[in-house]
Amino acid sequence: MDNGVSAGSTASTSTLGHMALGLTLLAFGIGHTGIIDGVTVADSVSLATFLGGLALFVLGVLEFRGGDGFNGTAFAGLGAFWFTWANGADGKVSPHAAGLFLVLFALLALSLTAAGSGGLFGQGVYGLLTLSLLLLAIGTFAESGGLTKAAGWVAALSGLLAWYGATAALASWPMALGRGSRGAVTAS
Numbered sequence: 001m002d003n004g005v006s007a008g009s010t011a012s013t014s015t016l017g018h019m020a021l022g023l024t025l026l027a028f029g030i031g032h033t034g035i036i037d038g039v040t041v042a043d044s045v046s047l048a049t050f051l052g053g054l055a056l057f058v059l060g061v062l063e064f065r066g067g068d069g070f071n072g073t074a075f076a077g078l079g080a081f082w083f084t085w086a087n088g089a090d091g092k093v094s095p096h097a098a099g100l101f102l103v104l105f106a107l108l109a110l111s112l113t114a115a116g117s118g119g120l121f122g123q124g125v126y127g128l129l130t131l132s133l134l135l136l137a138i139g140t141f142a143e144s145g146g147l148t149k150a151a152g153w154v155a156a157l158s159g160l161l162a163w164y165g166a167t168a169a170l171a172s173w174p175m176a177l178g179r180g181s182r183g184a185v186t187a188s
Helices: 010-033 039-065 068-087 095-115 123-142 146-169
Strands: none
Touching: 010 039, 010 068, 010 123, 010 146, 039 068, 068 095, 095 123, 123 146
């Protein structure tokens, strides 16, 4: 791309990236909970491949181009996670390999949690994602349906938080917790 051509505003790509992350986490989480009869985690594979994987990766590259290293890392790294997870789903890898994969990406999510800013809508999303991936990894290693279901609930909560943050940024909704400016949060 020519340097004179805009890659889009980082606020727009950030909002879209958080929306894509939120929707993918919601589908992934709901599939693991089993709360909707007939909906399984396998039903989120297409969404994880294209929205969570491909779209997030491209948005990460655009964030890097726009000068936002944190969102670039978050979106490109999580795009790689979703794309790889979707391609290894449905028992294509051993449970131990799947568990190790989840632990490794929990480390990425932990790094994002530590480096993130924005309180609830920044660190909260990545913190819940870290917890979800760790629970899912332990559940995979231990072959525990209960831990897998708990991981699904945490992932769904993380997705809901990411979705709300992106929607609030897009719709200019208030994003403050409590009274006054104390406790204000941002979606970035």
